[in-house]
Amino acid sequence: MNTPAPAEAIGVTVAHVSKRFTHAVKGEVHAARDVSLDVAPGEFLTLLGPSGCGKTTTLRMIAGFEMPDEGSIAFGGHDVTRLPANQRGIGFVFQNYALFPHLSVFDNVAYGLAVRGESGSEIGRAVGDVLALVGLAGYERQFPAQMSGGEQQRVALARAIVIHPRVLLFDEPLSNLDARLRVQMRDEIRALQKRLAITAIYVTHDQEEAMAVSDRIAVMNRGSIAEIGTAETLYHSPRSRFVAEFIGRANLVAAQVIAVRDGYVDVAALDRQLAIPRQGSALAAGTRCLLLLRPEAIVLGEPDATSGTLAGTVRTRTFLGEKIEYTIACAGVTLQVVRHSQGVTDAFAPGAAVGVQIARGAGTLVADASQGDSP
Amino acid sequence: MVVSAAARPGFGARWRAEPAFAVALTLLWLLLAFFILYPIVALVARVFIDQGQFTSATIVKVLTDRNQVAAFRNSLLLGTLVGVGGTVLGFGFAFAATRCRLPPTVVRLIDIAVLLPLVSPPFTTAIGYIFSFGARGLITYDLLGIRNVSVYGLTSTMTAETLTYFPIAYLTLRPMLAAIDSNIEGMALSLGASRWRVFRTVTLPLCTPGLANAFLLLFAASLADFATPLILAGNQFPVLPTQAYLQITGLFDLSGGAALSLVLLMPAFVVFIAQRFWVGRRFYVTVTGKGAGQAPFDSVSPIARVLLVAACVAVTLFIVYLYALLVYASLVRAFGANDTLTLEHYRAVFTEGLRVLFDTLIIAAFATPLGGLYGVVMGYLITRRRFVGRTAMEIVSMIHYALPGTIVGIAYLIAFNDPPIVLTGTAVILVACYVFRYGPTGIRTTMALLQQVDPSLEEASHSLGAGTGTTFRRITLPLVLPAFFAALGVMFIRSMTAISATIFLVSISWTLVTVRILENMTELRLGMAAAFSVIVVIIVFIVIGAIGQVLRLLRTPGSKPATGLLAA
Numbered sequence: 001m002n003t004p005a006p007a008e009a010i011g012v013t014v015a016h017v018s019k020r021f022t023h024a025v026k027g028e029v030h031a032a033r034d035v036s037l038d039v040a041p042g043e044f045l046t047l048l049g050p051s052g053c054g055k056t057t058t059l060r061m062i063a064g065f066e067m068p069d070e071g072s073i074a075f076g077g078h079d080v081t082r083l084p085a086n087q088r089g090i091g092f093v094f095q096n097y098a099l100f101p102h103l104s105v106f107d108n109v110a111y112g113l114a115v116r117g118e119s120g121s122e123i124g125r126a127v128g129d130v131l132a133l134v135g136l137a138g139y140e141r142q143f144p145a146q147m148s149g150g151e152q153q154r155v156a157l158a159r160a161i162v163i164h165p166r167v168l169l170f171d172e173p174l175s176n177l178d179a180r181l182r183v184q185m186r187d188e189i190r191a192l193q194k195r196l197a198i199t200a201i202y203v204t205h206d207q208e209e210a211m212a213v214s215d216r217i218a219v220m221n222r223g224s225i226a227e228i229g230t231a232e233t234l235y236h237s238p239r240s241r242f243v244a245e246f247i248g249r250a251n252l253v254a255a256q257v258i259a260v261r262d263g264y265v266d267v268a269a270l271d272r273q274l275a276i277p278r279q280g281s282a283l284a285a286g287t288r289c290l291l292l293l294r295p296e297a298i299v300l301g302e303p304d305a306t307s308g309t310l311a312g313t314v315r316t317r318t319f320l321g322e323k324i325e326y327t328i329a330c331a332g333v334t335l336q337v338v339r340h341s342q343g344v345t346d347a348f349a350p351g352a353a354v355g356v357q358i359a360r361g362a363g364t365l366v367a368d369a370s371q372g373d374s375p
Numbered sequence: 376m377v378v379s380a381a382a383r384p385g386f387g388a389r390w391r392a393e394p395a396f397a398v399a400l401t402l403l404w405l406l407l408a409f410f411i412l413y414p415i416v417a418l419v420a421r422v423f424i425d426q427g428q429f430t431s432a433t434i435v436k437v438l439t440d441r442n443q444v445a446a447f448r449n450s451l452l453l454g455t456l457v458g459v460g461g462t463v464l465g466f467g468f469a470f471a472a473t474r475c476r477l478p479p480t481v482v483r484l485i486d487i488a489v490l491l492p493l494v495s496p497p498f499t500t501a502i503g504y505i506f507s508f509g510a511r512g513l514i515t516y517d518l519l520g521i522r523n524v525s526v527y528g529l530t531s532t533m534t535a536e537t538l539t540y541f542p543i544a545y546l547t548l549r550p551m552l553a554a555i556d557s558n559i560e561g562m563a564l565s566l567g568a569s570r571w572r573v574f575r576t577v578t579l580p581l582c583t584p585g586l587a588n589a590f591l592l593l594f595a596a597s598l599a600d601f602a603t604p605l606i607l608a609g610n611q612f613p614v615l616p617t618q619a620y621l622q623i624t625g626l627f628d629l630s631g632g633a634a635l636s637l638v639l640l641m642p643a644f645v646v647f648i649a650q651r652f653w654v655g656r657r658f659y660v661t662v663t664g665k666g667a668g669q670a671p672f673d674s675v676s677p678i679a680r681v682l683l684v685a686a687c688v689a690v691t692l693f694i695v696y697l698y699a700l701l702v703y704a705s706l707v708r709a710f711g712a713n714d715t716l717t718l719e720h721y722r723a724v725f726t727e728g729l730r731v732l733f734d735t736l737i738i739a740a741f742a743t744p745l746g747g748l749y750g751v752v753m754g755y756l757i758t759r760r761r762f763v764g765r766t767a768m769e770i771v772s773m774i775h776y777a778l779p780g781t782i783v784g785i786a787y788l789i790a791f792n793d794p795p796i797v798l799t800g801t802a803v804i805l806v807a808c809y810v811f812r813y814g815p816t817g818i819r820t821t822m823a824l825l826q827q828v829d830p831s832l833e834e835a836s837h838s839l840g841a842g843t844g845t846t847f848r849r850i851t852l853p854l855v856l857p858a859f860f861a862a863l864g865v866m867f868i869r870s871m872t873a874i875s876a877t878i879f880l881v882s883i884s885w886t887l888v889t890v891r892i893l894e895n896m897t898e899l900r901l902g903m904a905a906a907f908s909v910i911v912v913i914i915v916f917i918v919i920g921a922i923g924q925v926l927r928l929l930r931t932p933g934s935k936p937a938t939g940l941l942a943a
């Protein structure tokens with residue numbers, strides 16, 4: 001099968017871009033504030049954040065549908081800030097697919113090629129190839145309204161990639177699909193992007209989806225980029241409380257730095273002194289901060305009065321197949337804990353006393369923005 | 376968006392960048408000013424200015440005339456009765472069609488019968504009524520043997536108007552009833568409510584805005600109706616539109632007629648405001664999302680179902696009966712007196728009546744494409760473009776559509792009768808009147824269609840490399856094509872059947888079939904009036920069929936049918 005020949009991948013640079021809207025209800029909205037991004041050639045970057053945080057606005061400025069109030073955007077080093085969308089060489093996949101309802105699948109996919117003035121035989125070949133690539137060979141004569149959501153999604157994808165875009169943009173492309181199809185499609189999108197080696201920018205509010213498809217994730221909050229990094233970095237060592245809570249599930253407990261040692265920071269938390277792996281710049285002794293413990297980093301066992309173990313009480317227990325989720329009351333706070341159900345025989349039923357331990361090397365210190373004395 | 380509000384260029388830059396857009400906008404504003412605003416201003420000036428001086432004498436004279444006050448009261452009474460009666464009837468039909476699980480063919484037949492009054496000249500029911508209940512009527516004279524009966528008055532006017540206009544209520548209430556998620560009703564039923572209780576506490580309240588809207592539409596239609604009262608109201612029951620007409624054609628009192636039409640404006644304006652600000656705001660309440668087709672359970676008890684269906688069938692048969700009488704009257708030598716079959720009346724139509732028929736068709740042939748184009752261009756500009764004065768343009772374009780025809784007709788008569796611009800006696804005045812009075816249905820359908828077309832379609836085209844021009848040609852235009860053809864249909868039907876405005880504008884050189892039918896009625900050439908009416912109904916039905924065919928051809932597989940657009 002012929003895949004569309006990968007064009008030379010280019011990087012995308014977004015520099016200090018801002019955008020304000022006058023909203024009918026909310027008044028003046030600062031949809032994007034000083035957003036800067038550096039997307040490497042061939043990279044898959046995701047903009048992740050809660051609804052209304054400015055992801056779509058940022059993406060639409062990259063596409064050329066909106067003009068930034070301030071800042072600049074460059075494709076492969078060339079400034080495109082004022083270039084209209086039809087001259088940027090982008091492929092855009094819309095949330096609602098935006099398939100042309102009066103055109104067949106073939107004509108939908110052929111549209112961008114026809115606009116470029118390619119010959120009929122050339123178009124026929126390219127459309128056939130790309131439809132085969134997305135698994136829709138034989139669908140040429142159908143119309144969008146006759147297709148399922150997943151099929152429409154593939155047509156939208158085919159239409160966007162057949163023109164060999166320099167940058168592929170997605171705005172929540174999977175949000176109208178059911179859960180199972182969503183997982184399948186996100187894997188396909190990811191595989192296709194790697195195969196075609198196209199620079200891709202993807203918008204979603206679903207953190208799991210973001211982690212599954214992205215090389216890097218840019219977490220957005222209220223129009224600004226909160227943090228950029230790989231899924232692992234953002235999960236294990238977020239720098240802000242917002243990112244810690246938005247990606248994965250988080251136990252955040254109040255902590256105070258006692259001393260900074262080689263590779264470790266001693267903190268007071270959960271009525272104990274705990275040694276937390278040291279990451280990046282050290283916090284000065286005495287600083288109040290938050291200790292982030294992911295649910296899988298907390299180990300449950302039989303109650304045990306020895307020094308390393310905390311006493312806790314099971315509040316709830318939820319069996320979810322491959323895992324069991326607990327909430328545990330411990331040292332005045334409620335902790336979320338998860339463990340694999342494989343081989344687990346103990347019940348830890350609600351009301352039972354348990355021993356709580358922190359896994360070795362787990363835990364991250366996060367600045368507590370509310371304290372005002374962040375590192 | 377292709378046209379982003381934020382990226383609004385300066386006015387001068389816009390003109391240089393898009394000369395076609397600028398020219399179209401200027402041209403449209405000139406037309407609106409000339410054919411919509413100027414006549415209204417001329418009408419008001421005629422009433423309130425006499426020899427350069429402000430005067431209230433003309434309007435005071437009308438408002439203190441007992442006869443005219445009675446006409447005003449009668450108009451309101453008639454409008455209210457027709458509004459209530461027509462809404463009840465329309466709701467009954469809509470409910471039967473959506474809730475009684477009738478076979479599709481039955482629903483289809485009822486639809487066609489109900490469509491008859493809507494697409495016929497507005498006085499056709501009244502003529503049929505005369506044939507049935509008049510002095511020589513089939514029922515009154517032949518069946519009951521009543522002599523010297525008087526058919527004229529409130530009751531017959533009200534009945535004829537209700538039969539003529541209730542289809543409007545039916546067509547607005549039916550989609551609304553169909554859109555109510557029947558699970559809501561099922562839910563209420565499962566909670567233990569009786570069917571009657573469900574109807575009273577769930578279905579009916581959900582329909583309230585639709586009922587109010589239907590009432591207002593019918594009230595306005597009755598208020599503006601001129602032909603039915605002219606035929607059926609008689610001397611004892613004067614109403615405003617006929618009074619205004621008689622004032623002008625009988626007494627040659629143009630100012631008096633203008634003043635009367637202004638009195639008519641008051642209730643029309645109240646209706647307009649009520650619709651826009653009261654009913655309009657409540658509408659979204661009933662839009663519950665997915666429209667479940669037929670009710671999945673028996674939401675009507677068997678007895679109620681039988682009664683309702685029987686009532687609907689009876690009304691339908693009555694309409695068919697009236698039209699059958701019309702056909703019969705066109706085929707006999709003298710209805711009620713000489714029942715010999717003859718084609719004499721049709722021969723008369725195609726000999727001495729041929730010129731009128733041609734006049735009407737020529738005017739329709741010009742008004743139809745012009746009105747369709749006007750509707751689509753305006754609808755596109757208003758929904759998809761941002762420019763200064765956009766809302767004002769929308770409102771101005773709707774004025775003649777919302778006003779009773781009598782006002783528009785008199786306004787045109789006043790505005791274009793004297794220098795500097797004399798258009799009376801020409802075909803231009805008739806064509807212009809139709810374009811600006813009925814073109815707005817095309818604006819409406821185009822706007823409705825474009826509002827369903829997500830702007831992301833145009834953005835998608837843009838992202839694939841197409842410019843604004845290509846996007847308009849290849850994406851937007853094909854998508855509004857159904858609206859264009861629907862607008863053509865409405866324009867043609869109205870050009871063939873309307874009378875209330877254009878009766879003031881016909882002349883020796885250009886006259887209309889509808890006007891000729893009314894003349895025939897007053898000259899008691901009933902057979903010829905009937906033959907003319909039948910011909911008009913046949914022509915209209917052929918054209919509707921053709922447009923429906925085109926709409927079906929335009930429809931892409933899997934998409935929702937675009938029929939129903941014609942009902943606008």
Ligand SMILES: Nc1ncnc2c1ncn2[C@@H]1O[C@H](COP(=O)(O)OP(=O)(O)O)[C@@H](O)[C@H]1O
Nearest residue numbers: 021022023029031050051052053054055056057
């Ligand atoms: N065209 C617009 N006009 C007015 N406000 C807008 C417009 N587009 C977006 N906004 C506002 O900007 C903010 C960010 O919107 P958006 O970028 O769509 O967020 P997200 O995609 O992250 O959900 C929201 O508060 C939204 O209401």
Ligand SMILES: [Mg+2]
Nearest residue numbers: 055056057172
């Ligand atoms: Mg969004």
